[in-house]
Amino acid sequence: MRTRFGRRKRNSNTKPTRQHPSPIEDGPGAPASDEAPPVPAAHPGVPAVVHVALAGNPNAGKTSIFNNLTGGRQRVANYPGVTVETKEGLRRHGGVTYRIVDLPGAYSLTANSPEELIAREYILRERPDVVVQVVDASNLERGLYMTIQFLELGVRLVLALNMIDEARARGLRIDTALLGERLGAEVVETVGNRGIGTDALLAAIERARTRPPRPPEGRYPAELAALAAEVRRQVEALGAAKYPAHWAAIKFLEGDREVRQWLAAAADGRATQFESATRRADQLARRTGESIEAQLAEARYGAVAGIYHEAVRRDLSPRRRMEISERIDAIVLNRYAGFPIFLLIMFALFQFTFTLGEPLMNGIEAAFGWLAGAIAAHLAPGPLRSLLLDGIIGGVGGVLVFVPNIVLLFVAIGLLEKSGYMARAAFIMDRIMHRIGLHGRSFIPMITGFGCSVPAIMATRTLEHERDRLATMMVVPLMSCSARLPIYTLLIPAFFPLRWRGFMFFLIYAIGVVLAIVMVKVLRVTVLAGESTPFVMELPPYRWPTARSVVADGWEKSVLYLRKAGTIVLAISILLWTATSYPVPTRHAVDASRLTASLSPAELARARAAEDIAYSLAGRTGRAMAVVFQPLGFDWKVCTALIGALGAKEVFVAQLGIVNSVGEDAPSVSDLHGVLAHDYTPLQGFCIMLFCLVAAPCMATVAATRRESNGWKWALLQFGGLTALAYVVTLAVFQLGMWWGIGV
Amino acid sequence: MPTSQKTIRRNTRTLAQLPPGQRGIVRRVTGGGSIHRRILDMGISKGTLIEAVCEAPLGDPIKIKVRGYALSLRKAEAALIELDETE
Structure with a gap:
């Protein structure tokens, strides 16, 4: 990734005023993007690739504009370093x-959040030929x-006035020509979710490319402008x-951390010049009783208000959408x-996910049952059949069964997000989340955690402050993810x-939530101590989500999950099948014992299988672990x-299935129910679920935490901390359960 | 001018004290650092007209209208925004 972004680096002194500013072509043999077709010879002045960055507020419809521009053909990349x-x-x-690059959604370029910093750094470092800013025309x-x-x-x-139809319905009349004139930028009207204005946008990009940028001038109060000019020199x-x-110069006066650090490093000893400017800025702030930052913001808003009132007329017709x-x-x-x-909405979300998913799950289960039957009928018993039936179908099939749930959950979350309700949920929940030590916005990753910890940990990016982000990230795995659902649906x-099952489901989810709250409290007084962070959040207008965007989003996230299921789980299933099958014992103790005569052939096979697995690598490791886990009832x-x-x-x-049915022909969930009910007490069953809920998150989660927290420290703390917590909690439950004789 | 200072103080109220349905004009945004910056970025600066809309069901945060859009913030943050009365 680094090379692809890094390749665009070039000198900043590219003269923007030339007739054909095609800096990408300037470098001899500057490589085009991998997928770019060759440049036609008929356009000698046209650069190989025009680099366009797409920026804008969250909720402005940037994604649909991006999809319209690229026609859905896109690839996901990472910004270098982050x-x-x-x-x-x-x-x-x-x-x-x-070449169109989608920048993270941001409200400004002051570098408050990682998104803003990334958007800003991208523009500064990669110097796209054109920046397209997507704005909600109603919120211009x-x-x-x-x-x-x-x-x-x-x-x-290029300023894309998106959702212009809504703005018109609200009675806003925007003079785009005048707006463009005043700003010194191209202005186009678009309706992203209906695919309107894409050609106009491309034409505007083309015009903007050949137009010299006009630096803003005369927008600051005289004294500030003079100070800025001095710093600039x-x-x-x-x-x-x-x-x-x-x-x-402007950012220096604002006290921007990144810029000040850079200037301090660049000045290297000659910093005295900046000291005088800093002193004068401080004096100015003291005299006016307002920070330089606030003064600059006011100056910008002043400029904005001037331009806005010149270019925008508001009809007296009702502001329909806002009113709705x-x-x-x-x-x-x-x-x-x-x-x-x-x-009610949260309840509906889970009902939607699980009730609607049920028949689909049954269908998938039936399909795999049929496949297993077909394989069993056509293959002679042996290692290959065992691998296919027990290893692969048992493992991957058991995961695919949950795809409907995952698709539905992501669709439901997408509906909440795109309709605008998610922000209200954060608004309603902030009081509670804040009291817990989190942020209203933590609610979104937390609820996503019920689907899958990996996107949930990625969703912590919406949190502005690192402490909130880390606290949320650390406890997200305690939100019982859908991958743990197979464990509960097997064990419960x-x-x-039957009449206890619903309650047990609720109980296990509730325990996760309660433990998450407790752990945040613990984190907040230990490794993440400090004051709480601000909550200043837009409540976007309600909108009808388009079916296309919701389904596409749900699909995209499900594919991520499937890829994990298809690769990691398949690989692990095969590895585990190998570990549970080899080494093979040369002879079985049961054959030598006098019991043989009294056993039926099926019972004998099962006794042999039990010996096989005990002899295998997995069995040996499990035995070693059992010494430590015996007090937990495992x-x-x-x-x-x-x-x-x-x-x-x-x-x-899958593993429990293999452990209990290796050597048998038809491993199925209902068979496993019988085996489990025979071998364990309900208390043990509950403890197994509890441990699986709390203990070490899966490898993908650990990897996501490592990436998002930018280091192994938090990932390992999460892994170790949760495993230790699981051990302690399960130990307590099992021992107390035994003591009181509950479920034994 | 201690008297005038006193008068101003008495008339100053913050956004946190603005009852739902009422409006005020931002006199200044106090505080500093990233909270201050975030408030400015979201369109609240000197002279901005703000309308308090409602509180969250649990009493905090609050919903306001500013520059034609809806924004939510905690009362602790709203207390950093000093208002002048509107006529």
Whole structure:
């Protein structure tokens, strides 16, 4: 990834005023993007690839614009050095290839959050030929604040007034020509979710590419402008060109950490010049009673207000959509009804996921049953048949069964997010989440954690502050993910009568939530101590989510899960099958004993199989572990299955199946129920679930935590901490259960 | 001018004290660091008209309207935003 982004690096002194500013072509033999078709000879002045960065606020419809531009052909990439995933795609239009990079959603370029910092650094470092800023046309005034910041950066800008239809319905009349004139940028109208305005956008990108950027001027109060000019001269005198001088001067005065560090390093001893500027800035702030930052923000808003009121007329017709949103909010955020509605929606989410998923699951199960039957009928008993039936079908089939649940859950979460309710959920939950030590927004990754910890940990990116992010990330695995569902659906029916099953499901999920709360508290007074962080969040207008976007999103996330199931789980299933099958004992003790005559052939086979697995590598490891886990009520079989759960939680089920049915022809869940009910007490069954809930998250989760927390420290703390917690909690439950004689 | 200082103080109230349905104009945003910056980024600066809409069902945070859109923030953060009365 690094090379692909890094390749675009070039000198910052590329003259933007030339007729054909095609800096990518300037370097002899600058490579085109991998998928770019050859440049047609008929367009000698056209660069190989026009590099376009797509930026904008969250909720502005950036994703749909990106999909319209790239036609869905895209690839996911990582920004160098950090882990925010981004998409990029190519578009051929009028003989030009556009490489379109989707920047993370951000409200400004002040580098408050990793997203903002990434968006800013990307533009500064990679210097895209054109930046397209997508704004919600109904929310133009705030969008223009970011526009001004882009112009300060000196980029060639296209402003896409997205969802212009909604803005019109609200009675906004935007004079795009005048707006473009005042800003010195191209302005186009788009309706991203209906695919309107894409060609106009491409044409605007083409115009912007050949248009010199106009640095904003005269927007600051005289005294600040003078100060900025002074700092700018000093920056220019340094001769360093990492950041544009004008911009660096403004950011220096704002007290921007990144820029100040850079300037301090660049000045290297000559910092006295900046000291005088800093002193004057401090004096100015003291005299006016307002920070330089606030003054600059005001100046920008002043400029925005001027341009906005010139270019935008508001008809007196009712502001329909806002009004509808207000009316919905009046109910949904109502003091009395708000919380019950929230709980109802959460309940609906789980009903939708699990009830609707049920028939689909049964279908998949039946398909695998048929496949297993077909293989059993056509293959002679032997290692290959055993591998296929017990290893592969048992393992991968057991995972695929949960695909409907996962698709539905992600669709449900997508619906909440895209409709605008997710922000309300955070709003309603913040009081509680804040009291716990988290942020209202932590709620989103936490609830995603019920689907899969991996996207949930990725979703912690929406949290602005590192402490919130880490705290959330660390406890997300305690939200019982869908991969643990197979464990519960196997164990609960095996040990509990029908009327208790619903409660047991609830109990295990509730324990996860309670432990998460406790662990956050612990983290907040130990490794993550410190004051709590701000909650300033937009409540976007309610919108009808388009079916296409919700389904595409659900599908995309499910494919991620499937890829994991298809590769990791398959590999682990085969490995575990090998570990449970080899080495093979040369002879069986049961054959030598006098018992042989009294056993039926089936019982004999089973006794032999039990010896086989005890002799195998997995059995030996499990036995060694059983010494430690015996106080928890776990025998070596459970321990052997726990080894599998390390790779992926759902493998536990496959592994337990193999451990209990190796050598038998038809391993199935209902058979396993019988075996388990025979071998263990309900208390043991519960303890197994408890341990699986809390213990070491799967490898993919550990990897995600490592990536998102940018180091092994937190990943290992999470892994070790949760495993230790699981041991202690399960030990307590088992021992107390034994003591009181519950479920024995 | 101690008297005028006193008068201002008496008339100053923060967004946290603004009852739902009422409006105020931002006099200044106090505090510092990233909270301050975030508030500015979201469109709240000197002279901005703010309308308090409602509290969350559990009493905190609050919902406000600013520059034609809806924003939520905790009362602790709203207390950093000093308002002038509107006529």
